Amino acid sequence: MKPTDVTQVLKDTDYVRVSGSEEERRAAGYLKDRCEALGARAWIEPFPVDAAEIHTASLTADGRTIPCRGYKLCGSGTVRAPLVYLPNTDPASLIRARDSIVLLDTGISYWVYHDLLDNGVKGIITYDGDVHYPDDDIDQKMLRPYVSCGEKVLCANINAKEAFRLMAAGAREAEISIQQTESKADSCNVVAEIPGQTDEWIILSAHYDSTPLSHGAYDNMTGCIGLLGIMETLIGTAPHRYGLRFLFCGSEEVGLLGSKAYTAGHEEDLKKIVLNINLDMLGTFMGKFIACVSAEEKLRHFIEYFCAIRGWGIESRQDVYSSDSTPFADHGVPALSFARIAPRSQATIHNRYDTAEVLSPEQMCRDIDFLADFTRTLADAFRCPVGRDIPEKVKTRLDEYLLRKRKES
Numbered sequence: 001m002k003p004t005d006v007t008q009v010l011k012d013t014d015y016v017r018v019s020g021s022e023e024e025r026r027a028a029g030y031l032k033d034r035c036e037a038l039g040a041r042a043w044i045e046p047f048p049v050d051a052a053e054i055h056t057a058s059l060t061a062d063g064r065t066i067p068c069r070g071y072k073l074c075g076s077g078t079v080r081a082p083l084v085y086l087p088n089t090d091p092a093s094l095i096r097a098r099d100s101i102v103l104l105d106t107g108i109s110y111w112v113y114h115d116l117l118d119n120g121v122k123g124i125i126t127y128d129g130d131v132h133y134p135d136d137d138i139d140q141k142m143l144r145p146y147v148s149c150g151e152k153v154l155c156a157n158i159n160a161k162e163a164f165r166l167m168a169a170g171a172r173e174a175e176i177s178i179q180q181t182e183s184k185a186d187s188c189n190v191v192a193e194i195p196g197q198t199d200e201w202i203i204l205s206a207h208y209d210s211t212p213l214s215h216g217a218y219d220n221m222t223g224c225i226g227l228l229g230i231m232e233t234l235i236g237t238a239p240h241r242y243g244l245r246f247l248f249c250g251s252e253e254v255g256l257l258g259s260k261a262y263t264a265g266h267e268e269d270l271k272k273i274v275l276n277i278n279l280d281m282l283g284t285f286m287g288k289f290i291a292c293v294s295a296e297e298k299l300r301h302f303i304e305y306f307c308a309i310r311g312w313g314i315e316s317r318q319d320v321y322s323s324d325s326t327p328f329a330d331h332g333v334p335a336l337s338f339a340r341i342a343p344r345s346q347a348t349i350h351n352r353y354d355t356a357e358v359l360s361p362e363q364m365c366r367d368i369d370f371l372a373d374f375t376r377t378l379a380d381a382f383r384c385p386v387g388r389d390i391p392e393k394v395k396t397r398l399d400e401y402l403l404r405k406r407k408e409s
């Protein structure tokens with residue numbers, strides 16, 4: 001892939017594409033067309049996602065109106081209660097949540113949410129953005145169904161500057177009011193294939209959806225361009241020993257729903273998949289290349305040796321990655337994620353600043369060359385040597401990440 005092609009794909013997909021939206025489907029169609037143009041068979045696999053339409057959402061603090069967005073899927077109604085800032089959610093802090101609306105510094109994770117509910121919280125306020133950014137954007141959040149588990153409490157999101165103002169003003173009481181209609185929508189995965197000499201496969205994945213404020217150039221059209229670049233490079237030398245399947249995931253940003261739908265819907269196929277290589281964020285001007293291996297430690301060592309031989313800088317670890325490699329590892333498929341992680345001062349994500357301007361088409365092409373080289377090496381293996389057993393250490397991290405087990409603090 002040439003730098004001009006990278007720039008073209010970023011231009012063609014320069015729009016917000018959230019889970020279940022018309023724009024997400026448009027991006028899926030675009031990626032499918034791109035795969036077919038490269039000569040790969042490609043198709044779209046839809047799956048249902050929860051959705052909501054917010055009709056009204058308001059927040060007042062001591063009678064002053066604070067710009068806010070209500071969380072989708074957090075229910076409807078009005079709640080008024082004392083406002084309590086809760087920077088910690090340890091047992092002593094949680095006692096202060098009773099009959100209050102709490103302001104958190106974090107997002108609403110499963111354990112934080114249920115700890116708050118168990119301690120009688122009446123409403124939750126979160127914030128994002130940055131007091132130093134010029135914008136006053138407020139992200140449209142969703143109370144994920146696997147977080148709420150049907151137990152709902154009104155939640156509102158505000159800008160970081162307003163959170164600071166609330167604390168500076170010593171706000172004592174808040175009222176949250178939300179009206180919404182909850183429904184279902186369709187999201188989809190795009191799948192493309194380059195068949196191999198055997199009926200065993202390496203599956204390469206990357207998500208193409210974005211968060212509501214973001215055009216998702218870095219996170220993660222770059223991963224999708226990575227897949228297209230690998231496809232373009234390796235289709236010319238096909239068939240390789242292993243088939244190559246490319247999975248462009250929808251709805252990653254709302255809880256890895258695309259890869260979860262794929263792994264749940266293809267249990268039999270997974271037995272023939274020897275490895276998942278996931279790409280989530282590449283091609284920035286600045287930033288280090290990393291590998292997160294959700295498989296045996298030997299694979300991490302192989303990657304480090306491979307990179308040393310090629311003169312390619314890398315930092316690797318054995319862990320689960322908050323991306324589409326995780327559902328594969330959880331289904332017993334050895335998985336790894338590659339990423340180029342930019343310093344936060346250079347490229348941020350999930351906001352309006354995630355644009356093509358932070359990306360280097362030339363670096364993107366170098367990242368693709370490395371990834372195609374790595375993929376080819378394994379796709380041409382006489383036998384893919386990666387062990388199929390997921391180590392206990394990774395299984396524990398999967399249990400924690402997928403909320404089956406609380407992380408020991």
Ligand SMILES: [Zn+2]
Nearest residue numbers: 207219220280
């Ligand atoms: Zn991502």
